[in-house]
Every structure is written in structure tokens, then in C-alpha cells.
Amino acid sequence: MSYVFTVSPDFTPDHLSGWYIFNTWLQKQSGEAIHLEMYNSFQTQREAIQNNQIDLIYANPFDASMLVREKGFLPLVKASGISDEAIIAVNIKNSVQEIVRLLSASNTSSDAFLFDAVTTDNPEIKSELQPRSADFRYKVAMTEDPDVNMMGMIMLEAGDLNAGNIQTHICDSYVLVAKQLLQGNVDFGIFLAEAYDDLSNMIKKQLRVLVRSQISVIHHSLMIGPKLADRREELQNLLITMNDNQKGKDILASLKFDSWVKVDDEEMEFMIDLMDALAT
Amino acid sequence: MIVDMKAEDITADYKEITLTLYGGITRKVLYTEIETPYPDGKLIVSTTDKNGVITHVNQAFIEMSGYTESELINSPHSILRHPDMPSAAFKDLWDTVNKGERWQGYVKNLRKDGGYYWVKATVIPNIRHGQVVGYTSVRRKPSRTKVEECIKLYPTLF
Ligand SMILES: Cc1cc2nc3c(=O)[nH]c(=O)nc-3n(C[C@H](O)[C@H](O)[C@H](O)COP(=O)(O)O)c2cc1C
Numbered sequence: 001m002s003y004v005f006t007v008s009p010d011f012t013p014d015h016l017s018g019w020y021i022f023n024t025w026l027q028k029q030s031g032e033a034i035h036l037e038m039y040n041s042f043q044t045q046r047e048a049i050q051n052n053q054i055d056l057i058y059a060n061p062f063d064a065s066m067l068v069r070e071k072g073f074l075p076l077v078k079a080s081g082i083s084d085e086a087i088i089a090v091n092i093k094n095s096v097q098e099i100v101r102l103l104s105a106s107n108t109s110s111d112a113f114l115f116d117a118v119t120t121d122n123p124e125i126k127s128e129l130q131p132r133s134a135d136f137r138y139k140v141a142m143t144e145d146p147d148v149n150m151m152g153m154i155m156l157e158a159g160d161l162n163a164g165n166i167q168t169h170i171c172d173s174y175v176l177v178a179k180q181l182l183q184g185n186v187d188f189g190i191f192l193a194e195a196y197d198d199l200s201n202m203i204k205k206q207l208r209v210l211v212r213s214q215i216s217v218i219h220h221s222l223m224i225g226p227k228l229a230d231r232r233e234e235l236q237n238l239l240i241t242m243n244d245n246q247k248g249k250d251i252l253a254s255l256k257f258d259s260w261v262k263v264d265d266e267e268m269e270f271m272i273d274l275m276d277a278l279a280t
Numbered sequence: 281m282i283v284d285m286k287a288e289d290i291t292a293d294y295k296e297i298t299l300t301l302y303g304g305i306t307r308k309v310l311y312t313e314i315e316t317p318y319p320d321g322k323l324i325v326s327t328t329d330k331n332g333v334i335t336h337v338n339q340a341f342i343e344m345s346g347y348t349e350s351e352l353i354n355s356p357h358s359i360l361r362h363p364d365m366p367s368a369a370f371k372d373l374w375d376t377v378n379k380g381e382r383w384q385g386y387v388k389n390l391r392k393d394g395g396y397y398w399v400k401a402t403v404i405p406n407i408r409h410g411q412v413v414g415y416t417s418v419r420r421k422p423s424r425t426k427v428e429e430c431i432k433l434y435p436t437l438f
Contacts, residue, residue: 099320100424115369115385155321157400158421213321217338269408270416274325277382277402277418 002033003055003228008220009042010145010192011058018254019058025251029238030231042144055225061218062146065272073223074232075268077239077260084220085193085213086151091181092208099210102138102159137167141180142190144170147218150278152190155211178203217271221263236262282356284308290394301358302332309363314395316344324399324419327406332357332374335414346392357417362390366437373403377415380405386422386430398427 005026007019016038023036034056039045046063048054049071059067061084067073090096138161142149153163169186171177174195180186182203193212196204222239224232242248243259252259284307287294292312299307324344327336337345337352345352345360352359361370365388376383383403388396399419405412 103425115372115383115387154420158318158423160423160425211320214319214340215321215323217325269406270327273404273406273416274323274418277404277416278323278420280382280384280402 001227002035004048004053005034005036005056006039006045006048006054007036007058008060008063009039009045010060010143010148011220015255018251018256021251021254025242025248026238030235042146052225055227056222057225058220058222060145060147060220061271061275062150064221064223064268065275067223068268068272072226072229074229075263075265076222076224076232076236078219078221078263079255079257080259080261082219082257083216084147084151084218085215086148086155087191087193087196087212088152088155088210089178089181089189089191089196089207090187090210091184092206094187094208096187096210099156099159102156102161103165137165138188139167139169139186140188140190141169141171141177141186143172143174143177143192145192147275148192149190150275151213151215151218154278155213156188156190175199175203178207182206217274219271221268222260281354282307282359285310285392285394289392292394294394297363299358299361299363301356301361305356307358307361309361309390310394311363311390311396312394314393316391316395316397318397318399318421319344320421322421325416326352326357327414327416328357329414330412332415334359344391344397345389346395351392360389360391362388362396364388364396364434366434368437369434377403377405380407380412386426387419388430388434398422398430400426 005023020036023034027034037048039048042060049057049067057067057073088099096102140156140161142152156166169180171180174191177189177191178199181189196209224235228235239260240262243252282301282305287310290310290312292314294310294312296308296310299309301307319340322340323338324340325338326334326341328334334352334355334357337349342349342352347359369385369387373383373385385401387399387401389399390396400422401417401419403415403417406414406416
């Protein structure tokens with residue numbers, strides 16, 4: 001029997017060879033044939049998951065809910081000390097210093113509730129702010145990383161921006177998000193914090209961070225599908241002891257990880273609840 | 281357990297009022313006009329049992345509320361209840377989550393030092409093995425525009 005392993009598309013480009021080496025190690029250790037299948041978009045990867053073609057996945061937190069609740073996946077491990085955080089950055093010449101009151105009241109109407117039972121369509125209650133023309137749209141550059149975009153949009157929401165009142169520019173990489181900012185094509189960029197930190201100093205000197213998330217409980221996880229469920233403990237043990245020898249350490253280093261730590265069911269359920277609460 | 285607020289914990293001029301909480305418990309609260317701004321980039325997270333008794337808080341919750349973790353755990357969530365919040369908001373919260381649905385709203389919370397902070401909260405039921413075992417609230421930084429609307433609207437709901 002052969003199994004299929006895949007990696008969240010946001011994690012592949014920089015670490016592609018690392019994942020192949022990791023997969024070779026995993027096959028040897030588990031005694032199973034495992035084929036590494038890479039997808040270049042979240043869309044095609046989700047289709048493969050829906051068609052039950054995946055048995056092992058290094059999953060984006062955004063997909064964890066679907067994997068666990070619809071497809072019966074179980075968490076194994078996460079990379080120690082690593083969580084997914086987002087950054088909102090602007091061109092250094094941008095006058096915006098803080099994400100607050102970016103729009104006039106007339107543009108905030110798509111979120112017109114104060115608590116679920118009460119809405120404020122009453123014009124006397126709506127705050128008066130500098131009116132902007134009705135067709136004005138801030139431009140926001142981002143990649144397709146679903147969890148980073150979600151965290152980024154939550155930070156922009158504090159300034160009254162939402163999916164309905166911005167114009168999004170989807171880029172293939174974070175370097176391209178930075179370029180859009182440098183060229184003045186967009187007002188805000190949403191970055192994975194780690195990717196922002198890895199930009200060259202040349203680029204970073206021309207950008208300014210408005211806000212960096214400090215959520216610390218949202219992370220990618222290595223997960224197994226139902227066909228591997230009875231191997232869970234054994235695989236977990238292999239992975240958490242991987243950094244006990246030099247060979248394992250080197251493979252982890254090629255993925256820029258120190259070690260794996262166990263993720264139990266409740267930690268995963270908690271993260272899924274959190275993602276659920278944030279998704280709206 | 282929930283106890284009266286103490287004058288020595290309060291950092292500025294304060295007003296005093298006695299709130300009647302769920303189940304007829306009363307609590308004397310002392311409150312000031314000092315706002316603590318929502319910390320940028322953070323989420324404030326807590327979990328309760330099915331009765332709204334706190335079972336878990338994160339570090340941002342501890343910092344913003346001004347209470348220690350051990351003061352918060354096992355306390356009813358109304359330990360943060362601010363007298364300026366209309367009770368209709370919390371009735372709506374409980375009616376909504378009791379149906380198994382999510383609730384969202386803008387909430388003014390009371391700190392241990394008598395000050396306050398505004399949040400946008402989302403409360404969802406925690407479902408484990410098909411059963412509701414408790415509730416989690418995740419708060420994010422609220423839009424100032426929305427907070428100003430609440431400041432005008434909430435007093436009309438009493
Ligand atoms: C998960 C969860 C989080 C809550 N968070 C708050 C909160 O931050 N502040 C607050 O005043 N009430 C909060 N409540 C509502 C309280 O349980 C309570 O209903 C409210 O403070 C009003 O008090 P009362 O119901 O005793 O009248 C929360 C409830 C749940 C289930």
C-alpha cells in the first residue's frame with residue numbers, strides 16, 4: 001500500500017528539497033511507501049483532499065477545520081516555537097501611521113451591527129467622518145495564504161476595511177507584495193511575518209510595519225488521514241524524537257525547523273474553534 | 281466566585297453601583313473614565329463552561345482585565361461586566377449560543393482597576409464528540425467608528 005503526502009502550498013517553494021528529504025526519511029523510518037505530491041494552489045490541493053487522495057499533510061491552519069471535521073484527519077505534530085503571524089506594511093512614504101478611521105461612515109455599512117440583534121442604520125448614530133467619494137477603494141496586496149490573509153484582514157478591520165470595500169491584488173509571493181508597495185501600486189500589504197522579516201534590508205528600508213500580530217496559537221500542523229489513523233502514536237514518536245540524532249537534525253534544519261512537538265486533539269480543536277471565530 | 285470591587289484597587293476617581301447578575305447575585309462595582317486601548321495585533325481569548333464560568337484565559341486577557349489568572353479561573357464571566365453595557369446584549373449572547381450559534385458584538389469591559397476597554401467579541405460553542413462542552417470568546421481590536429456608534433446607541437437600550 002502506498003500513501004500520499006502533501007504540503008500546504010504556502011510552505012513549498014523555499015523548502016521544496018527539504019520536504020523531499022523529509023519524505024525519504026519518513027519512508028525509511030515507517031517502512032511505508034509514501035509519495036510526495038505537491039500542488040501549486042490551495043484550490044487544487046483541496047480538491048485532492050475532497051477526493052480522499054491525501055493521507056498525510058503539512059496543513060495550513062485554515063484547512064485544519066475541514067481536514068478534522070469533514071475528512072477525519074488527526075494531528076500529529078507542529079514545528080516547535082513557530083506560529084503563523086501576519087504583518088500589515090505600507091510604503092514608508094505613506095502618511096498612515098495607525099489602522100484607525102480609514103474610511104468614512106458611509107463606507108462601513110456592510111458591517112452595520114453592534115451586536116447581533118441591533119443594527120445602526122440610524123444616520124444620527126452613525127459617526128461623522130471625513131467623507132470619501134463612494135467609489136474610493138484602498139488597494140491591498142496579498143498572496144493566497146488563507147490564514148495570513150484572514151489575520152491581516154482582522155487587523156485592517158480595526159480601520160473599517162473589509163473584503164467588501166477594498167480592492168485586492170493577489171501576488172504569487174511576498175517579494176511581489178513588497179514590490180507592489182514599493183511601486184506605489186497598493187496602499188497596504190499583508191505579509192506572513194516570517195516572510196516579511198526575510199525580505200532584504202534594501203526593501204525593508206522602504207517599507208514601514210503598521211502592525212504585527214501576536215497570536216501565537218495559530219500554526220501549521222502535520223496531520224494524518226483515516227488510512228493512517230492506527231499508526232498515529234508510532235508516527236508521533238518517530239517525529240518527536242527526530243532531533244535526537246544528527247541526521248534527523250540536519251533534515252529538520254533544511255525545513256528551518258528545530259524539532260517537532262506533539263499536537264493533541266484538544267489543542268487542535270481549540271485552534272479550529274479559534275479559526276472558526278475569526279473567519280467572520 | 282465573584283466578589284465586590286475594592287476601593288484600594290481603583291486608580292482614579294470612581295463611581296459606584298451595585299449590579300444584579302445572573303441568578304440574583306449582586307456585585308458592587310467601582311468604575312472610572314480611564315480607557316485602556318486595545319493592544320494592537322493581539323487576540324484576547326477565554327473559554328467558559330456551559331454556565332459561563334471561566335475555564336481558560338490567555339495572556340492578553342490577563343493583561344487587559346488586570347486580574348491574575350487564579351482570580352479569573354472559576355469566576356463567572358460577568359467579572360468583566362461593565363454597568364454601561366445594556367443587559368439586552370448579554371441576553372442576546374446567551375439566546376444565540378444556547379441555540380448552538382455564534383454571537384458577535386462590541387463589548388465594553390470592566391477592568392479590576394475600574395477602567396474599561398472596548399472589544400469586538402465572537403462567542404462560539406465548543407463542540408466535542410457532538411456535545412456542547414463550553415464556549416470560547418475571541419476578541420479583536422474594534423473599529424473606533426463602531427465603538428463611537430456603541431457609545432451613542434447603548435445608553436438608549438436601557
Ligand atoms: C465565552 C463567553 C465570554 C463572555 N465574555 C464576556 C465579557 O468579556 N464581558 C462581559 O461582560 N460578559 C461576557 N460574557 C457574558 C457573561 O457570561 C454575562 O452574561 C454578562 O457579563 C452579564 O452578566 P449576567 O448574565 O450575570 O447578567 C461572556 C459569556 C461567554 C459564554
